[in-house]
Amino acid sequence: MAAQRHHLRVFRPRKDVFNEYNDTELISRYRLDSGGMRFVTDLVRNKLTSPTKRNMAIDADSKVAITLRYLATGKMQLCNGEDFGISQPSVSNVITETLNAFCKPQLIGRFMRMPINCRHQRHQRQFHAIGGFPGVVGVIDGTHVKIIAPTEHENEYVNRKNFHSLNVQVVLITTTESPT
Template sequence: MANRGGRRDVLQTLDDRELLRPYRLDRAGIMFVVDLLRDAITSLTRRHNAITPEKKVITTLRYLATGKMQQCSSDDLGLSQSSVSRVITQTLTALSQPNIVTQFVSFSLDARTLHRHKRAFMDIAGFPAVVGVIDGTHVRIIAPSEDEAVFVNRKNFHGINVQIVFNAACKILDIVAKWPGSTHDARMLSESGIRQLFERRYVPTNCHLLGDSGYPCKPWLLTPYLQPRQGPQLNYNR
């Protein structure tokens, strides 16, 4: 089944199981994203054949699932390569706006929320006063045409080094995704908003992040002993 203009309507032709494989979300999930972005991605043109918000989200999800714009063009969605490119750019730009991101990614300063985080980490390994874990993750990208060398990371591929803080349930609380791959984790932290929250005492003093040895040890950031002695230091690392 196709709608006007020869574009396949996958929301009508595929069930939830069939949607999950190519788009990673079921119908309810897809429509949640559509409704979230509808105002930002609805075409202002009154052309009869304008690309719908549903089609834009589906196309973008397909691209995110495969990393290939060509796949979006060949999936019987009825869009040209140039249209696919425009749709993906528009949809990702809308998704990355602060008013959207902060609905889902936010480091809460609420005392009850921080207490829940502490309790959850305590339940995992008996480690007290931890409200989050911080680390960097390298996201591979196509080699850029400008400043190419600074995007090559220690694993020798081009990427963005992304700083993430997450809770015991692996939910992202804070994210910084702007640094080229060669940037050290400690550099990202030193210039991040999360450091400001802790060092300016917006976060209570009895709250800590855990980080690996790539970070400096601070009163609010606990890192491993590099050469732990037997006993308390080894237990702390473990």
């Protein structure tokens, strides 16, 4: 009979992004400064805080940072895990847990309101007629419009792809009457 070996778990050092990066570096990596990251974390802290520190539980600040880094860059989970000192499966679990916390109706309701009335139902019919998608009342999209570098605050207009741009968003809510 072969002797069973028990492997000791190896815990790598965890990254503390708030101490490692200044606000400019945080914005370039996470799309938020330290105040913004703490604000977002405080919104979901109760949902993300582990009841114990057993097995070096990942704290809420790190969970939000990992998720924001993933969303901001689309970087592979394995690379994010290496950056933060956790495994890829842990990164996957953290992202899922954090996004689920962000998607709670009470949290979404703090920032988004959609009117529910006959116009709402008409918009749903119109969008269904246009694209065949049921339940849609509006659409939103964004893009970066390339600009010539401004002379003042030039660095504030450099996007993540290293060219000067304005980040614009378009919201479309149908306004024409639907065919009867």
